[in-house]
Amino acid sequence: MPQKDVEYFAPKTLEEALQIAGEYGPDISILAGGTDLVRDMNLNFANPKKVLWIGNLGLEYIKERDGYIVIGAATRMQTAGDSELLKKKAAALARAAGKLASPPVRYLATLGGNICTASPAGDTVNAMLGLGAEVLLRSAKGERVVPLAEFFTGPGETVIKPGEILVEIRIKPTGENEGSAYVKMGRRKALTLAVLNVTSRVKLDKQGNCEAAHIAIGAAAPTPVRAVKAEAALVGKPFTDTTIEEAAKIAVTEISPIDDVHGTAWYRRKLTHVFVKRTLREAGGLNGAE
Amino acid sequence: MNYTISFTLNGTPVQVEAPAHINLLTLLREHLDVVSPKFGCAQGNCGACTVHLDGEPVNSCLVLAMTVEGREVTTVEGIGTLREPHPLQVAFYENYGAQCGYCTPGMIMSSVALLQKNPNPTRDDVVNAIVGNVCRCTGYHKIVASVLAAAEQMKTK
Amino acid sequence: MSEYKYVGKRLPRYDGMQHATASTRFVGDIKLPGMLYVKSWRSPVPSARIRNIDISKAQRVAGVAAVITHKDVPNNLVSDFPVLAEHEVRFMGQDVVAVAAVDEDTAMEAIEQVRVDLEEREPVLDPFKAMEPDSPQIRPEGNFLIVGNKNHQPVRKGDVEAGFAQADHIIESYFRTAAHEHAPIETQVGIAQTDAMGRTHIWTVSQAVFFNQGDIAGVLGVPQSKVHMIGGVVGGGFGGKNNLHVDHINAVLSLYTNGRPVKWVWTREEEMIASTHRGVAHFFFKDGVTKDGRIIARKVKNVRDAGAYAQTNAYVIMKQSGAVAGPHPIPNVWIDSYAVFTNKRPVSSMRGFGMYQTSFASEVQIERIAKELGIDSWRIRFINAVHDGDRSATGTELLACSMIETMQLAAERAGIVLDEDMRAMRSSDKREEA
Numbered sequence: 001m002p003q004k005d006v007e008y009f010a011p012k013t014l015e016e017a018l019q020i021a022g023e024y025g026p027d028i029s030i031l032a033g034g035t036d037l038v039r040d041m042n043l044n045f046a047n048p049k050k051v052l053w054i055g056n057l058g059l060e061y062i063k064e065r066d067g068y069i070v071i072g073a074a075t076r077m078q079t080a081g082d083s084e085l086l087k088k089k090a091a092a093l094a095r096a097a098g099k100l101a102s103p104p105v106r107y108l109a110t111l112g113g114n115i116c117t118a119s120p121a122g123d124t125v126n127a128m129l130g131l132g133a134e135v136l137l138r139s140a141k142g143e144r145v146v147p148l149a150e151f152f153t154g155p156g157e158t159v160i161k162p163g164e165i166l167v168e169i170r171i172k173p174t175g176e177n178e179g180s181a182y183v184k185m186g187r188r189k190a191l192t193l194a195v196l197n198v199t200s201r202v203k204l205d206k207q208g209n210c211e212a213a214h215i216a217i218g219a220a221a222p223t224p225v226r227a228v229k230a231e232a233a234l235v236g237k238p239f240t241d242t243t244i245e246e247a248a249k250i251a252v253t254e255i256s257p258i259d260d261v262h263g264t265a266w267y268r269r270k271l272t273h274v275f276v277k278r279t280l281r282e283a284g285g286l287n288g289a290e
Numbered sequence: 291m292n293y294t295i296s297f298t299l300n301g302t303p304v305q306v307e308a309p310a311h312i313n314l315l316t317l318l319r320e321h322l323d324v325v326s327p328k329f330g331c332a333q334g335n336c337g338a339c340t341v342h343l344d345g346e347p348v349n350s351c352l353v354l355a356m357t358v359e360g361r362e363v364t365t366v367e368g369i370g371t372l373r374e375p376h377p378l379q380v381a382f383y384e385n386y387g388a389q390c391g392y393c394t395p396g397m398i399m400s401s402v403a404l405l406q407k408n409p410n411p412t413r414d415d416v417v418n419a420i421v422g423n424v425c426r427c428t429g430y431h432k433i434v435a436s437v438l439a440a441a442e443q444m445k446t447k
Numbered sequence: 448m449s450e451y452k453y454v455g456k457r458l459p460r461y462d463g464m465q466h467a468t469a470s471t472r473f474v475g476d477i478k479l480p481g482m483l484y485v486k487s488w489r490s491p492v493p494s495a496r497i498r499n500i501d502i503s504k505a506q507r508v509a510g511v512a513a514v515i516t517h518k519d520v521p522n523n524l525v526s527d528f529p530v531l532a533e534h535e536v537r538f539m540g541q542d543v544v545a546v547a548a549v550d551e552d553t554a555m556e557a558i559e560q561v562r563v564d565l566e567e568r569e570p571v572l573d574p575f576k577a578m579e580p581d582s583p584q585i586r587p588e589g590n591f592l593i594v595g596n597k598n599h600q601p602v603r604k605g606d607v608e609a610g611f612a613q614a615d616h617i618i619e620s621y622f623r624t625a626a627h628e629h630a631p632i633e634t635q636v637g638i639a640q641t642d643a644m645g646r647t648h649i650w651t652v653s654q655a656v657f658f659n660q661g662d663i664a665g666v667l668g669v670p671q672s673k674v675h676m677i678g679g680v681v682g683g684g685f686g687g688k689n690n691l692h693v694d695h696i697n698a699v700l701s702l703y704t705n706g707r708p709v710k711w712v713w714t715r716e717e718e719m720i721a722s723t724h725r726g727v728a729h730f731f732f733k734d735g736v737t738k739d740g741r742i743i744a745r746k747v748k749n750v751r752d753a754g755a756y757a758q759t760n761a762y763v764i765m766k767q768s769g770a771v772a773g774p775h776p777i778p779n780v781w782i783d784s785y786a787v788f789t790n791k792r793p794v795s796s797m798r799g800f801g802m803y804q805t806s807f808a809s810e811v812q813i814e815r816i817a818k819e820l821g822i823d824s825w826r827i828r829f830i831n832a833v834h835d836g837d838r839s840a841t842g843t844e845l846l847a848c849s850m851i852e853t854m855q856l857a858a859e860r861a862g863i864v865l866d867e868d869m870r871a872m873r874s875s876d877k878r879e880e881a
């Protein structure tokens with residue numbers, strides 16, 4: 001039933017916001033862009049009694065600080081997609097954000113919101129996971145940093161506790177001999193859920209060996225997946241077609257896709273193989289499309 | 291419980307009483323009698339509700355009305371009128387950009403946003419700008435032609 | 448030749464500026480003093496007997512002006528389709544109870560207070576299962592739409608078995624077209640208001656204003672002059688706004704709101720689930736073709752998944768049975784067109800109204816014939832084109848045919864050079880007797 005008498009808070013300082021979040025705990029919903037929460041309220045899927053909007057807290061920024069790219073949780077998709085800094089040093093995220101949904105959605109939807117909605121298919125979730133991002137959670141009682149790889153516990157479920165607000169995302173920028181890539185398969189070219197999405201981040205040494213690798217796969221399991229076995233199979237070895245193929249094969253064993261209205265498990269496995277190879281090659285700067 | 295929301299609508303300050311659970315589309319259509327943005331899906335999938343919020347195109351059905359406090363909202367009524375139409379509106383008329391007209395307000399808002407950001411769009415730029423606005427009548431060709439014609443027209447002005 | 452003012456001119460739309468400046472007033476934009484908002488209770492299951500409907504709690508919700516069930520409808524049937532379900536529900540989403548309240552939220556709250564006791568039944572969702580003799584019967588009249596005294600629409604011409612015997616090739620195919628939803632950006636919407644003189648004014652998006660007027664007058668039990676339809680501004684229809692969706696229920700509700708208008712805007716979900724759709728069509732083709740590419744016998748079994756109620760199914764299978772033989776002078780034709788009921792939303796018109804399905808089938812079939820015989824796609828159609836004086840599958844003499852001339856012009860405009868003999872053909876050529 002639609003909730004009438006909703007109580008609304010739009011604090012102007014983070015301290016005030018944390019105090020309100022702490023006071024009401026699980027009884028208050030945190031509103032960022034609204035593309036998930038307001039939609040759910042429209043459809044009677046969510047009827048929060050209290051709503052706290054984070055739009056006045058100065059949480060829209062993308063900059064470098066202490067060797068990290070730091071992004072405010074309320075930063076919108078369109079901003080992230082247009083960001084020269086992200087395009088250069090976190091390309092997968094600029095790619096994922098810049099093409100998400102449609103322009104009117106991108107001017108509302110936020111990176112923090114995408115993470116907290118915690119859909120296994122989330123596009124920028126996939127990109128940030130593949131880039132090795134961490135998030136800063138703050139509460140009236142303190143703060144903690146959680147790697148995104150440890151953040152999701154189930155479809156729509158995260159480690160966020162009542163009273164906590166996700167305020168910032170941190171990503172190590174890609175540097176020399178390092179790159180990232182993102183690809184998504186949808187049933188159409190815009191406004192479409194991922195049938196599968198993959199992000200790879202690769203760092204090579206001067207000899208062309210793989211120094212570090214991240215591979216994130218979305219819409220293929222109850223949570224977004226980091227293909228850690230596939231990553232381990234790459235590190236310390238020459239970065240070649242052979243090792244890439246091997247890693248792609250291993251990545252397919254690390255997902256647990258289902259058949260649903262968007263695609264079949266069989267097809268998702270096929271896509272994983274192809275997309276892991278494709279994004280690894282692009283992230284690793286190998287010439288020529290596969 | 292009703293709140294007072296004060297914001298600027300098409301350049302004019304307005305104040306309206308409304309409950310906190312409604313979206314901006316409902317605020318405009320039901321509380322302010324501004325009916326140009328249309329209801330099509332309530333999910334951000336059709337774009338019929340597109341308006342500008344601080345000059346940027348958004349799905350008004352996804353904006354919690356309370357969050358527009360102190361901000362600027364623009365609808366088609368603020369873009370042009372029958373007496374003084376915007377060149378884009380004239381272009382839609384001359385190039386058959388509308389059939390039933392129901393998606394047209396959303397198309398106009400998305401296209402105006404594009405032309406404000408990029409006065410020299412390619413065909414691809416136009417298509418990408420209106421990708422969030424669904425039309426079931428025209429097949430889109432004439433809509434794209436209208437926007438390109440407007441861009442051309444506005445350059446020579 | 449004098450200069451024409453309108454003929455041959457490119458004229459702007461008379462409502463073009465209206466649309467571009469968003470000054471067009473759609474039905475959903477209209478607000479009237481005292482207006483109430485409507486929501487309905489819909490069946491959550493595809494097939495069930497209704498044991499009891501309890502609206503007492505819904506009636507007591509503050510801000511509710513009226514709650515109606517089948518009992519409150521003067522004449523509850525439009526052909527075989529109840530305005531509000533009485534004994535049973537035959538498709539998921541079928542309307543059972545309607546509420547008019549001061550706003551949509553209150554109407555929704557009232558709907559949530561409605562209690563309907565349903566005895567669920569095994570739904571029949573596959574038309575082929577519905578055709579089996581031991582299938583649950585969806586209607587008392589049975590699962591087949593009766594045409595005359597038959598459970599199908601037959602078309603007979605010549606002797607199709609003799610035709611097959613004479614043929615050099617037999618080409619059999621199965622085709623299926625999908626169900627489609629029109630998805631106009633404007634969902635079903637309407638406003639109704641009954642004035643103090645008992646005249647009901649309906650602001651409608653109907654594409655079939657006068658058909659609906661007659662049906663609504665029947666529902667209300669009043670002369671047609673007491674039903675005033677105000678229509679013409681539609682946010683997309685495509686055939687999806689031909690049948691009654693909101694207007695008849697709104698009209699009944701307006702009898703109980705003391706002159707206050709009632710407005711109903713369907714959600715996108717309601718549009719997808721409960722509005723009329725284009726129906727699925729199954730075609731089983733068997734063609735007998737001579738070695739020089741002439742179709743001399745065609746046998747088609749056509750099964751239309753008719754949904755839960757009759758609606759326009761008779762019209763569609765009548766059209767399909769005539770059209771599926773294609774624009775070809777086939778001497779031996781046997782068509783059986785079935786409309787079979789299932790526990791699904793009613794199906795009706797959509798862009799072509801049955802012809803999209805038959806055209807798809809007959810055109811792919813002739814392509815298969817062309818492939819099988821190694822004859823070019825154009826030539827196979829010229830060989831099988833209707834000429835003036837040919838008889839259709841239903842026996843009509845065809846005059847002023849233009850299939851040949853149209854293909855010639857199409858080829859020319861597409862930059863395709865047809866062989867001399869195809870270019871020389873005319874619809875008026877006398878055909879040599881086979």
